[in-house]
Amino acid sequence: MSHVVNLDLRSFADFTGHNEQLALVDFWAPWCGPCKALLPTLDELSSEFSGRVRFGKVNVDEHPxxxxxxxxxxxxxxxxxxxxxxxxxLVGSQSREFLRGWLNKALESQ
Structure with a gap:
């Protein structure tokens, strides 16, 4: 099950701010092939990092x-x-392993 939350202008500040967890926001668009390819990876990582990192996404066409x-x-x-x-x-599609390491490094420096 995906734990990647769709964010809008109202929910963005609450999602990213003033809580004990890190928040990862994916800026994407429905027409973007690499964005679509990255989503399953983010879904998996959102489960793996549940309770430590919150995952959200912003459609750049709707919220430029x-x-x-x-x-x-x-x-x-x-x-x-x-x-x-x-x-x-980060910009561009990244591998699951790279993102896992990137997030772990950020958590260690917290």
Missing amino acids: GKAQEFQVRGIPALVLFRDGEPIAN
Whole structure:
């Protein structure tokens, strides 16, 4: 079961801010092939990191202002948040193993 939450302008701040968990936000679009290919990986990682990292996604076609706010220039773009502030980002489709290591490193530095 996917634990990747669809985010909109109202839910974004609550999702990314002021909680004890890291929040990973996937900026994507429905027409983007690499975005679609990344979703199963994010679904699996959301289960694996449940309770430690929250996973959400923002459709850049529906919310272009959010993409601009975080300087998203290409998709898929992954932005990792701690206490509402972006702490790391990646652009392009990444392997499950790479993302697992990236998230573990962020958790270790918490």
